[in-house]
Amino acid sequence: MSRIGVFVCHCGENISRTVDVEKVAAEAGRLFGVAYTCDYKYMCSDPGQNLLKKAVAEHKLEGIVVAACSPRMHEKTFRNAAKAAGVNPFLCEMANIREHCSWVHEDRDEATAKAIDIVTMMVERVKRNKKLQPITVPVTKKALIIGGGIAGIQSALDIADSGHQVVLVEREPSIGGHMAQLSETFPTLDCSQCIMTPKMVDVVNHPNITLHTYAEIEAVEGYIGNFQVKVRKKARSVDMAKCTGCGVCMAKCPQKKIPNSFDKNLGFRPAIYVPFPQAVPNTPVIDRENCTWFKTGKCGVCQKVCGPGAVDYTQEDEIVVEQVGAVVVATGFQLYDIGPKPAGSAIEGYGEFGYGTIPDVIDGLTFERLASASGPTGGKIVRPSDGAEPKSVVFVQCVGSRAREKGISYCSKICCMYTAKHTMLYKHKVHDGQAYVFFMDARTPGKGYDEFWRRSIEEEEAVYIRGMVSRLYQKGDKVVVMGSDVHIGVQVEIEADLVVLATAVQPREGADTLAQKLGISYDKYHFYSEAHAKLRPVECATAGIYLAGACQGPKDIPDTVSQASAAAAKVMTLFARNELEREPIVAKVNERFCVGCLACRKVCPYGAVEEKEIRDRSGNLIKVVAYVNPGVCGGCGTCQATCPSKSVELDGYTDEQIMAMIEAL
């Protein structure tokens, strides 16, 4: 093909000030294969685009080079214009003579020479461009939500309400997540259970939601619109179809002294248990590590007492395969552990706070369980060591957060507010008690947040001391808090009955392995990365995967719910179409030359390369070659540079095109 039109844009004066556009057009006209050239004040304007369309029709142009701004700016504009003019959009290229030339050089001669070179390169490229057709892929209108906390629940309900199928996968035996553990929520002091449990019930009753609890993601394959997800449903040892949730098994289980992790190990549970009374689904799970039957082969009490005969010791893990079109990741957070520093952790521990050896030093979530009406103490605030009511409580903020020297530099965002809430809950329950808060800064941006924080000081008389705590130690039955007050410049020592550490919010354990299964990226703390910090905050760079809640970064409940609904809206946008169109910049294998070494498969970041057998008519295997699934291929071209026999080609960036550009110099 050799009828190329070159359109040189002045961009007002942005280009023409330093580049002699007429000369560029004239020089381009001399190039072999260029049938038409012109220059115009604003190519991107309506008249400019019409000029292009008219020229295509009059001069029977088969390829277009627009010498103007960066393709990142207007490639779409001109490709659409080309399409409207009847030229395949992939035969239209932009020569970047503004950002890469006129704006960065002052000398007119040099800039013009460079612009001519750039145009020449693009003309050589367009000559070798192929007509490409957009690839369409079907969309499976079913969403997978990973994580059944408030983020996952909100996303699931929103998507399900729009009429699409949802699969919700939760690792724990019940959905609810951290929000179910909280006592009250800031800034309104709503009872967390009261606003959370109705939503949990909605999920289990929703006709469009399939719920897999006590289940984990085993493997994810596929691409936007077409994911295959393997879900491992761990053996519950209780048949969900038969169980009525009567709870007799739990009452009769002889093992009753297992620390309940839902209550932060303050209370106990039996070996067959639901994590908390309002659990959804209300079907118990046998904790096989602690169950006498699984340890010794004797007992079997729960099976004997179960009326419907739901207890089944022989149950095994089950793999369920789900076909979905979109994934919302909502795996949430965990609190930084104040216990001994785990081996291999990049984060320094807090030896000065006793490494978890002082029983009356607890974290914020433990305090929530103490204050919760459905918690192990029935809402009575007591010390874990002796059950006495604490008369003075010291709250320490920024434990782990904003501590670069310890390994975490970010702000955990929620601690200022929940500590203010804790001081209130404490004062409401222990009227003669005194709360002290050591803090660096009080960060209270949010609707009604600062008013709430002020209330904790002005009405509930919490004493806020600006400064950090250097050491905690046990003295008799008291915990001595050594800190400083930087406002008046003195050392402070408080003998407290209870110390609550506002520990940092971290991503869930195993967030990195899940990310690797999904093929999404994460930061150094293992928070998942959004595609763009400001403009695409709920999408992953991997198409079809969305983020909701604290797995992306520390968040409070309103922010989490907003993001969850936003992710749901993104999923619905995707599901509004039956087919997806995507850029046809994908790799293709030349099966005649491919030797089947599959080096391309090793380097492909998308897992797009498969084996393909080539057989003759009678079915004998001739050879095995690589096959690139165009739906999965991301178009990076790493395979092509790796291929030893040069038999993979990336459409739009073929060797021929690149070589022509280099040789045009």
Add this chain to the structure above:
Amino acid sequence: MHTDKVKHDFEPKIVALVCTWCTYAGADLAGTSRMQYPPNVRVVKFPCTGRIDPVFILRAFQKGADGVLVSGCHPGDCHYMAGNFHARRRFAAFRKLLEFVGVDLSRLQFSWVSAAEGGKWVEMVTELTERVRQLGPLTEFRELELAEQWSGATLTTPELKEAYQAI
């Protein structure tokens, strides 16, 4: 940045092979920020540094480039997740080969320039241009190409080949 223009005897040709997501965008940013740099560089856009075959670098040297710049996203920032890691490995091996062949490695620059680093792009292009200017033109490869042509290997039609043999 109005520096006095100095006329040089030798203007090197620099070919930059860059990825579209980070370095190309970084070079765009240099443009929108109106930074100034020597006009010796010609940019070839790739989807990813992983797509850059070392052969392109050889071909650029052969076809008249005096310096080559390869630049992509910072490690861990690759739009395609791992392309730049593959590129890094490939070029680590390729540098050795190039050194063995006898090309001064200071003519070849690998770097990471993110979409936010317009300044770094300018710095790098300026530095490389000045460095290559000091080294002078790269002639060895071009002479080789000339020799290759004289050997008759590039003659395509049998008639031409026959004529060449007859000389």
